[in-house]
Amino acid sequence: MINLIYYELLKIFKKWRTYIGFIAIGILIPLIEFVLYFSGQGIIENTTKRLEQDFILVGNLFNGWFVTHLIMNSLWIHIPFLICLVAGDVLAGEASAGTYRILLIRPVSRDKILISKYIATLIYTLSLVFFLAFISLGLGLLLLGTGDLLIFKDGLLILPQDELWFRFFLSFLFASYAMCVVSTLAFLFSSLVENSIGPIIGTMAVIIFFFIIGNLPYDFFITLKPYLFTTYLDVWTLVFDEKIDWSMIVKHILILSIYMLSLFLPTYLLFRKKDILS
Amino acid sequence: MNELVLKTNNLTKTFKKKKAVDSLNLEVLKGDVFGFLGPNGAGKSTTIRMLFGLIFPDCGDIEIFGKSLKNNRRNALKDVGGIVEKSDFYLYLTGYKNLELLSSLSGKVDKKRIFEVLEIVGLKERAHDKVKTYSHGMKQRLGIAQALVSNPKLIILDEPTNGLDPQGMKEIRDLIKELSSSQNITVFISSHLLNEIEQIATRMAIINQGKLITQGYVKDLLNSEETKFFFKIDDKEKATNILTEKYSITDITILEDGLECKLKNDIIPYVNKSFVESNIKVYAITPKRTLEEYFLSVTENNEKY
Numbered sequence: 266m267i268n269l270i271y272y273e274l275l276k277i278f279k280k281w282r283t284y285i286g287f288i289a290i291g292i293l294i295p296l297i298e299f300v301l302y303f304s305g306q307g308i309i310e311n312t313t314k315r316l317e318q319d320f321i322l323v324g325n326l327f328n329g330w331f332v333t334h335l336i337m338n339s340l341w342i343h344i345p346f347l348i349c350l351v352a353g354d355v356l357a358g359e360a361s362a363g364t365y366r367i368l369l370i371r372p373v374s375r376d377k378i379l380i381s382k383y384i385a386t387l388i389y390t391l392s393l394v395f396f397l398a399f400i401s402l403g404l405g406l407l408l409l410g411t412g413d414l415l416i417f418k419d420g421l422l423i424l425p426q427d428e429l430w431f432r433f434f435l436s437f438l439f440a441s442y443a444m445c446v447v448s449t450l451a452f453l454f455s456s457l458v459e460n461s462i463g464p465i466i467g468t469m470a471v472i473i474f475f476f477i478i479g480n481l482p483y484d485f486f487i488t489l490k491p492y493l494f495t496t497y498l499d500v501w502t503l504v505f506d507e508k509i510d511w512s513m514i515v516k517h518i519l520i521l522s523i524y525m526l527s528l529f530l531p532t533y534l535l536f537r538k539k540d541i542l543s
Numbered sequence: 544m545n546e547l548v549l550k551t552n553n554l555t556k557t558f559k560k561k562k563a564v565d566s567l568n569l570e571v572l573k574g575d576v577f578g579f580l581g582p583n584g585a586g587k588s589t590t591i592r593m594l595f596g597l598i599f600p601d602c603g604d605i606e607i608f609g610k611s612l613k614n615n616r617r618n619a620l621k622d623v624g625g626i627v628e629k630s631d632f633y634l635y636l637t638g639y640k641n642l643e644l645l646s647s648l649s650g651k652v653d654k655k656r657i658f659e660v661l662e663i664v665g666l667k668e669r670a671h672d673k674v675k676t677y678s679h680g681m682k683q684r685l686g687i688a689q690a691l692v693s694n695p696k697l698i699i700l701d702e703p704t705n706g707l708d709p710q711g712m713k714e715i716r717d718l719i720k721e722l723s724s725s726q727n728i729t730v731f732i733s734s735h736l737l738n739e740i741e742q743i744a745t746r747m748a749i750i751n752q753g754k755l756i757t758q759g760y761v762k763d764l765l766n767s768e769e770t771k772f773f774f775k776i777d778d779k780e781k782a783t784n785i786l787t788e789k790y791s792i793t794d795i796t797i798l799e800d801g802l803e804c805k806l807k808n809d810i811i812p813y814v815n816k817s818f819v820e821s822n823i824k825v826y827a828i829t830p831k832r833t834l835e836e837y838f839l840s841v842t843e844n845n846e847k848y
């Protein structure tokens with residue numbers, strides 16, 4: 266099985282499209298951080314101007330932690346899109362290239378092939394999120410230094426510097442897990458079609474549609490919201506509460522796990538019995 | 544020698560109410576070069592896809608080396624290699640890496656064997672070039688290499704000469720003959736070209752519209768039917784007289800550089816002898832049989848009886 270995963274990873278990482286995500290992050294994040302380094306101080310000044318009438322704010326609030334926290338908002342739409350580029354291609358790419366015909370004629374079970382592809386997809390997802398963490402935190406702290414973290418969430422919250430390594434580690438860990446749901450959805454769509462464009466567009470359409478209806482302030486949509494997986498993709502934000510609500514995090518993780526399982530199960534059942542006609 | 548290597552029992556597959564393969568019963572014996580003939584759309588590729596478990600039959604079963612594909616896919620395909628339709632590979636990987644990846648799915652990776660098969664198909668020098676730089680013929684040869692890499696006892700090739708130039712077709716045919724004779728590999732090869740199968744196969748089956756038309760030894764099947772032959776000769780008048788008087792052949796077409804007529808395979812040596820003894824110069828005797836004509840004659844005969 267490890268062998269199969271190795272070769273699936275080889276296939277993923279030998280493809281040019283795999284690096285689009287890494288290149289996009291590798292260019293955009295440093296660009297954002299350099300721009301913020303030269304002109305971003307205004308953001309903090311504008312925000313804290315009114316507060317300074319009542320409080321004395323000391324220390325470096327416009328720091329690497331703050332910028333990384335800002336950048337993590339790309340986890341709503343941008344990073345899922347980069348994940349879909351690869352996850353949507355893992356199965357559909359084999360169909361469109363005709364390589365199922367050399368792969369599935371081997372004396373190895375389809376279950377093993379599917380599971381190895383899925384694990385390789387999850388590894389790619391984790392690597393992309395951790396690359397985002399490495400670049401945004403690494404460069405952010407190097408350029409803008411460290412300090413307490415200023416957060417605007419139901420008011421103003423300042424998290425002390427000494428907790429931030431742990432909080433950001435958890436945050437990226439949970440973000441990776443949430444992104445695995447996105448890749449599982451793209452993987453499901455990828456098993457249904459023979460062209461990777463469909464799974465990419467399909468996954469993004471579902472995410473955007475769910476985000477929109479999950480945020481509409483009408484009773485029907487409010488009732489619907491707990492059933493949408495996008496509601497729980499924000500699990501990474503929960504570690505930035507003043508007091509971490511572990512029960513809420515566990516609930517989110519459990520629900521995301523159920524979604525992952527219920528998206529993977531049909532993929533598995535379909536793939537086992539799928540006629541390979543490509 | 545008559546050990547059964549591959550057997551299909553009432554194999555049937557329907558796509559949208561159309562039967563692509565209809566109660567197909569095939570028997571491939573050990574050591575056969577088994578030609579699987581049929582016109583385009585006859586159900587050859589669907590059958591081959593079922594033989595590999597790429598497509599699931601609606602009913603019927605496949606036994607390979609006595610093991611049911613349905614119940615024991617892994618063991619049934621353990622000693623089988625093949626190509627299904629055209630050879631598609633991971634274009635962004637090298638020829639060597641493709642074979643390494645594929646052989647890992649069949650068990651362990653044997654680097655020596657990979658180079659061995661690359662040498663057999665004449666691709667050793669290009670082993671570390673990406674497949675996207677290969678020509679169509681090279682990809683087909685790499686297809687044969689991947690079929691051989693796991694030391695199979697049976698290889699199933701789906702129209703392996705498709706799209707190749709005459710030289711490439713000859714190379715593949717020679718390779719198949721070589722594999723069968725020196726490595727004792729049973730070969731199942733599909734084609735829509737009767738003359739291709741005639742050149743390499745020992746036994747054959749013909750299907751049309753998913754149904755088996757006939758199955759047996761190539762020699763027996765082809766010799767039992769009359770075939771149109773082209774005789775490239777110098778004295779057409781004398782030859783016509785011989786054919787008419789000695790062999791009672793009347794349906795003769797005179798052409799610019801020879802003549803054409805229908806006769807059975809087994810009298811060809813005698814006709815040739817008669818021509819030579821009558822001082823007619825014989826430059827070539829070429830069968831002009833097409834699969835369509837053969838079908839027609841088989842169908843006509845079936846209707847007669």
